[in-house]
Amino acid sequence: xxxxxxxxxxxxxxxxxxxxxxxxxxxxxxxxxxxxxxxxxxxxxxxxxxxxxxxxxxxxxxxxxxxxxxxxxxxxxxxxxxxxxxxxxxxxxxxxxxxxxxxxxxxxxxxxxxxxxxxxxxxxxxxxxxxxxxxxxxxxxxxxxxxxxxxxxxxxxxxxxxxxxxxxxxxxxxxxxxxxxxxxxxxxxxxxxxxxxxxxxxxxxxxxxxxxxxxxxxxxxxxxxxxxxxxxxxxxxxxxxxxxxxxxxxxxxxxxxxxxxxxxxxxxxxxxxxxxxxxxxxxxxxxxxxxxxxxxxxxxxxxxxxxxxxxxxxxxxxxxxxxxxxxxxxxxxxxxxxxxxxxxxxxxxxxxxxxxxxxxxxxxxxxxxxxxxxxxxxxxxxxxxxxxxxxxxxxxxxxxxxxxxxxxxxxx
Amino acid sequence: xxxxxxxxxxxxxxxxxxxxxxxxxxxxxxxxxxxxxxxxxxxxxxxxxxxxxxxxxxxxxxxxxxxxxxxxxxxxxxxxxxxxxxxxxxxxxxxxxxxxxxxxxxxxxxxxxxxxxxxxxxxxxxxxxxxxxxxxxxxxxxxxxxxxxxxxxxxxxxxxxxxxxxxxxxxxxxxxxxxxxxxxxxxxxxxxxxxxxxxxxxxxxxxxxxxxxxxxxxxxxxxxxxxxxxxxxxxxxxxxxxxxxxxxxxxxxxxxxxxxxxxxxxxxxxxxxxxxxxxxxxxxxxxxxxxxxxxxxxxxxxxxxxxxx
Numbered sequence: 186x187x188x189x190x191x192x193x194x195x196x197x198x199x200x201x202x203x204x205x206x207x208x209x210x211x212x213x214x215x216x217x218x219x220x221x222x223x224x225x226x227x228x229x230x231x232x233x234x235x236x237x238x239x240x241x242x243x244x245x246x247x248x249x250x251x252x253x254x255x256x257x258x259x260x261x262x263x264x265x266x267x268x269x270x271x272x273x274x275x276x277x278x279x280x281x282x283x284x285x286x287x288x289x290x291x292x293x294x295x296x297x298x299x300x301x302x303x304x305x306x307x308x309x310x311x312x313x314x315x316x317x318x319x320x321x322x323x324x325x326x327x328x329x330x331x332x333x334x335x336x337x338x339x340x341x342x343x344x345x346x347x348x349x350x351x352x353x354x355x356x357x358x359x360x361x362x363x364x365x366x367x368x369x370x371x372x373x374x375x376x377x378x379x380x381x382x383x384x385x386x387x388x389x390x391x392x393x394x395x396x397x398x399x400x401x402x403x404x405x406x407x408x409x410x411x412x413x414x415x416x417x418x419x420x421x422x423x424x425x426x427x428x429x430x431x432x433x434x435x436x437x438x439x440x441x442x443x444x445x446x447x448x449x450x451x452x453x454x455x456x457x458x459x460x461x462x463x464x465x466x467x468x469x470x471x472x473x474x475x476x477x478x479x480x481x482x483x484x485x486x487x488x489x490x491x492x493x494x495x496x497x498x499x500x501x502x503x504x505x506x507x508x509x510x511x512x513x514x515x516x517x518x519x520x521x522x523x524x525x526x527x528x529x530x531x532x533x534x535x536x537x538x539x540x541x542x543x544x545x546x547x548x549x550x551x552x553x554x555x556x557x558x559x560x561x562x563x564x565x566x567x568x569x570x571x572x573x574x575x576x577x578x579x580x581x582x583x584x585x586x587x588x589x590x591x592x593x594x595x596x597x
Numbered sequence: 598x599x600x601x602x603x604x605x606x607x608x609x610x611x612x613x614x615x616x617x618x619x620x621x622x623x624x625x626x627x628x629x630x631x632x633x634x635x636x637x638x639x640x641x642x643x644x645x646x647x648x649x650x651x652x653x654x655x656x657x658x659x660x661x662x663x664x665x666x667x668x669x670x671x672x673x674x675x676x677x678x679x680x681x682x683x684x685x686x687x688x689x690x691x692x693x694x695x696x697x698x699x700x701x702x703x704x705x706x707x708x709x710x711x712x713x714x715x716x717x718x719x720x721x722x723x724x725x726x727x728x729x730x731x732x733x734x735x736x737x738x739x740x741x742x743x744x745x746x747x748x749x750x751x752x753x754x755x756x757x758x759x760x761x762x763x764x765x766x767x768x769x770x771x772x773x774x775x776x777x778x779x780x781x782x783x784x785x786x787x788x789x790x791x792x793x794x795x796x797x798x799x800x801x802x803x804x805x806x807x808x809x810x811x812x813x814x815x816x817x818x819x820x821x822x823x824x825x826x827x828x829x830x831x832x833x834x835x836x837x838x839x840x841x842x843x844x845x846x847x848x849x850x851x852x853x854x855x856x857x858x859x860x861x862x863x864x865x866x867x868x869x870x871x872x873x874x875x876x877x878x879x880x881x882x883x884x885x886x887x888x889x890x891x892x893x894x895x896x897x898x899x900x901x902x903x904x905x906x
Contacts, residue, residue, distance in 0.1 A: 229730050230730050230731075231730075231731065231732070233730065233731060234731075267730075269722070269725045269730055269830070272730065272829070272831045378876065404870075404874055404875050404876070405874065405875065405876040406875060406876075407835075407875065407876065407878075407879070409831060409834070409835050410835055410875075410878075411821070411825050411832060411835065411836070412610075412614055412825070412866070413875070414610040414613075414614075414867070414870075415607060415610055415611075415866065415867040415868070415869070415870025415871055415875060415878075416870045416875045418603065418606045418607055418610060418867075418870075418871065419603075419607075419870060419871045421598060421606075422598040422602075422603045422606075424598070438732065438827070439825070439827070442825075442826055442827075443825075446752075447750075463731065466734070467731070467732060467734065467827065469734065
């Protein structure tokens, strides 16, 4: 799972070619248009395991679409925006990937990226190229905020869509939960210096103040540093009841470990950046025990249709999907649906037509009917809360078993 | 937690960081003292050392975080891991010197320094490709013993890291001051040409410097892993750059300077996190480095005292 990007890409191509081969034998008579859908994720570094689950979700949707599509064949092309030197997503690599996607004439839509920092680098390039992308995981609100349209939408039309909601809900909704349910009075806020982490922590912090919780301070962690003891000691001396961390797992795993030693017993929470197998295996137990985390989508894994999806997913890839594998599958369904409609109406499938079709989408997916507002945001804005609680009878790295669903986050 | 406790706790935090930086800084200083070469491969010898330590501990049957040892078993496991890690890291340093630097000895200009950067990246990428990009959990065999001093907490792992650093540095000091080879090192550092004429085997001295420096980096790597419970291919650069700063701050070439510089950088990092902001720690450390270099170009420990007395 952690082989080099090149090898993985080869395997991806091989898989695509095999699927394509099957499709060709089945419908050899029709003249088939081959279209490509890019998949960009952080397959190298601290978020790689989640990336693989997301990738498989998209792949499954596209492969299943190929089995029923006539006259069009979808090829998946995988891109890795993580680099070894960054140790996580690398905005420069993401921009390069976006340029390669835009430059590929057969590319008609894309799925990804996983990380908001990568999305910020990709959005302007994709916008100028008119290539629609649907992210199953990037939640920074700026990306779809019309105020930042000159930055992320210089091409004019909306090309950045999401099958998750944003940190404008994810952060504040957990702040509501901290204030209303957990009765937190004073807290400290940390972020990991990344686009996602800073945005999420800002959104959380604003709502926390509105809710009357005292924000005792805010600090920024260097994700490459190993030692957060100084900051945590400072926080300990301030005596908050809660700690909120906006960020992903590269700093997160170290923070969770050291937090357990220096600040035991505090209410601790973060966003979807803290949801992933690395939290369970890297930070481990008892350090991870009790951390709250949110995801920017409804919790679907217990839904009967999602369970059926999970069965197919597991049979095909041998691992258990998580909620963002589901939102990724949904993104694949939306794109496949757009391609199907464009093909039925015009015959030829083009980038511009697919973008328009996605904008107008009303697709029945695992999370219900997906449709987008004019800015590309999901109309459904559900945020789900989880708490890490060890279930020794289940595999340690199973996100579905070790994160217990707490409920839908309160919106006020 | 009173203000006094807070200062004490941050001092404990800073000294633990500093002990690690000091172990690493000594390697820079030893090699520089003899060859006047900044050895950037040292960054990643430290990183490789922490992986060697991980494998040795796993080889001893300590994998995962569930095995906790006490008393003689703990001491034996740690000492064995320390010895093997230092030996293998030392040999890695010797190999780097023998294969990539000795052929360049006597070549003028920055060729040797650039080579060490190349070697550093080779180690970095070999480990990345070999073990993967995710961080690896370290075994944690230490019992969770801690002492409370007022509101401050002193954990066993902090005491151990100080003790290890202190003993290793004392050992190095004795070696350089009291042994024949140590005297040869000091002589070479003062004047390599004269030392050679007096019959000192300079190649052997250089090899010793690389062995000792890399062995200490290996010890630092093992300490890093045990202290933070993880290691990854990435850890070399951040720690290495700070240790290098520590060496320069103390006066590169000076063993005492490296020790003091390491502790100083660790303390600055901890107190910057407390009183300014963690994100500013690097800015402060490196500003201080610039200031020291401007006003005391030879570092805090005065004249470039090299490995001589």
